[in-house]
Amino acid sequence: MALTREQIAQRVAQELQDGFYVNLGIGIPTLVANYVPADIEVMLQSENGLLGMGQFPTEEQIDADLINAGKQTVTMATGASIFDSAESFAMIRGGHVDLTVLGAFEVDTSGNIASYMIPGKLIKGMGGAMDLVAGADNIIVTMTHASKHGVSKLLNQCSLPLTGKGCIKRVLTDLAFIEIKGGKFHLLERAPGVSVDEIIKLTEGELVIPGHVPEMTF
Amino acid sequence: MAGFDKVVSSYEEAMAGLTDNMTVIAGGFGLCGIPENLISEIKRKGTKGLTLVSNNCGVDDFGLGILLPDRQIKKIIASYVGENAEFERQMMAGELEVELTPQGTLAEKMRAGGAGIPAFYTATGYGTPVADGKEEREFNGRHYILEPAITGDFAIVKAWKADRYGNLVFRKTARNFNPLAATAGKITVVEVEEIVEPGELDPDQIHTPGIYVNRLILGSFEKRIEQRTVRTA
Numbered sequence: 001m002a003l004t005r006e007q008i009a010q011r012v013a014q015e016l017q018d019g020f021y022v023n024l025g026i027g028i029p030t031l032v033a034n035y036v037p038a039d040i041e042v043m044l045q046s047e048n049g050l051l052g053m054g055q056f057p058t059e060e061q062i063d064a065d066l067i068n069a070g071k072q073t074v075t076m077a078t079g080a081s082i083f084d085s086a087e088s089f090a091m092i093r094g095g096h097v098d099l100t101v102l103g104a105f106e107v108d109t110s111g112n113i114a115s116y117m118i119p120g121k122l123i124k125g126m127g128g129a130m131d132l133v134a135g136a137d138n139i140i141v142t143m144t145h146a147s148k149h150g151v152s153k154l155l156n157q158c159s160l161p162l163t164g165k166g167c168i169k170r171v172l173t174d175l176a177f178i179e180i181k182g183g184k185f186h187l188l189e190r191a192p193g194v195s196v197d198e199i200i201k202l203t204e205g206e207l208v209i210p211g212h213v214p215e216m217t218f
Numbered sequence: 219m220a221g222f223d224k225v226v227s228s229y230e231e232a233m234a235g236l237t238d239n240m241t242v243i244a245g246g247f248g249l250c251g252i253p254e255n256l257i258s259e260i261k262r263k264g265t266k267g268l269t270l271v272s273n274n275c276g277v278d279d280f281g282l283g284i285l286l287p288d289r290q291i292k293k294i295i296a297s298y299v300g301e302n303a304e305f306e307r308q309m310m311a312g313e314l315e316v317e318l319t320p321q322g323t324l325a326e327k328m329r330a331g332g333a334g335i336p337a338f339y340t341a342t343g344y345g346t347p348v349a350d351g352k353e354e355r356e357f358n359g360r361h362y363i364l365e366p367a368i369t370g371d372f373a374i375v376k377a378w379k380a381d382r383y384g385n386l387v388f389r390k391t392a393r394n395f396n397p398l399a400a401t402a403g404k405i406t407v408v409e410v411e412e413i414v415e416p417g418e419l420d421p422d423q424i425h426t427p428g429i430y431v432n433r434l435i436l437g438s439f440e441k442r443i444e445q446r447t448v449r450t451a
Binding site: 062064066073083124127162163166 | 249250300325342347348390392398447
């Protein structure tokens with residue numbers, strides 16, 4: 001079975017380590033915050049200028065001056081700090097964020113990522129995504145492995161305008177956990193009940209399959 | 219106005235001197251911390267052909283979006299413009315020029331502009347459409363592109379509190395681009411929720427020193443929320 005959005009978030013959360021500063025993108029990455037293991041501490045960075053993002057507010061706590069990068073009302077965690085946008089991206093570009101999780105339309109075997117623009121259709125802008133992929137060393141891309149019509153999103157070469165070049169090393173899809181190195185995809189894990197053949201069929205870029213491909217555990 | 223007292227008493231006075239085809243840098247992220255009354259004054263004045271520099275362009279009936287129906291904006295430099303139907307229509311029809319700029323690059327362009335740095339190298343955007351036509355250079359084995367700084371004829375800023383000298387304090391994430399915009403305007407106009415006497419703000423707690431501020435006005439604010447999200451019990 002392909003992973004649900006929640007399961008993708010759960011699997012990403014297993015990569016969190018105690019003391020990590022983490023930036024979570026909009027969509028599935030945001031859900032990762034719900035699965036932080038109880039025995040570790042992480043601090044969430046929101047690129048509009050908040051380190052130490054808390055949970056959503058109660059009706060009484062809503063404050064128009066306190067939002068996250070998705071423009072949702074939020075609260076601050078204990079020990080939070082606030083700063084301007086240049087400071088926020090200094091943290092990101094300076095490589096101070098330990099883990100970045102973001103979505104994408106396509107990735108390819110060179111570690112390129114396309115996530116912000118579909119020419120002629122969707123032109124909303126890159127927001128902070130280009131800064132995040134260029135500045136972070138430890139990035140996990142979350143996405144569906146293929147389109148609804150079965151067209152692979154893990155390609156030899158991205159077809160859409162790039163968000164970043166050669167910067168993606170790990171991709172978690174609804175079918176597989178994949179590492180990108182040496183110009184190839186490497187299959188690390190498969191979703192429970194998903195066969196290696198199924199993953200091969202939906203991966204356009206060259207895929208290296210080890211002798212044993214473990215199923216993800218939750 | 220005497221000495222360092224930056225306070226003006228009307229929005230007309232606050233935006234005096236803004237004329238067609240100028241560049242205006244605006245603080246704010248989404249609808250959070252936007253100079254809503256200064257934007258309304260630009261709409262009232264009917265100034266046209268403006269180049270706007272702002273992370274976003276508001277929504278259809280609030281924020282910078284209200285400058286769209288009368289076609290007051292010629293060009294916008296922004297990182298994300300997805301929340302606005304009229305914006306999308308004008309952009310697709312070629313009536314509005316849009317320069318999509320990565321958020322961190324946009325912030326740094328303002329910071330550099332205000333600090334007298336004409337351009338800077340960044341890895342952000344290398345190998346993407348953002349790099350088109352820009353100088354590329356390698357430092358320590360990594361690729362960078364040269365991004366020019368931005369300055370504006372005007373900067374419009376929203377702060378929480380100020381003293382009459384224009385020393386500013388921002389509140390929570392309404393800070394965002396505001397301190398950067400404040401440094402990058404030839405004329406920087408700030409609207410605030412409260413003005414106090416000089417000496418009443420703790421010098422250690424001031425986010426933007428008054429040297430960057432030319433005009434200061436007391437406003438009242440709607441503070442519209444774009445994505446009201448609450449916790450389910």
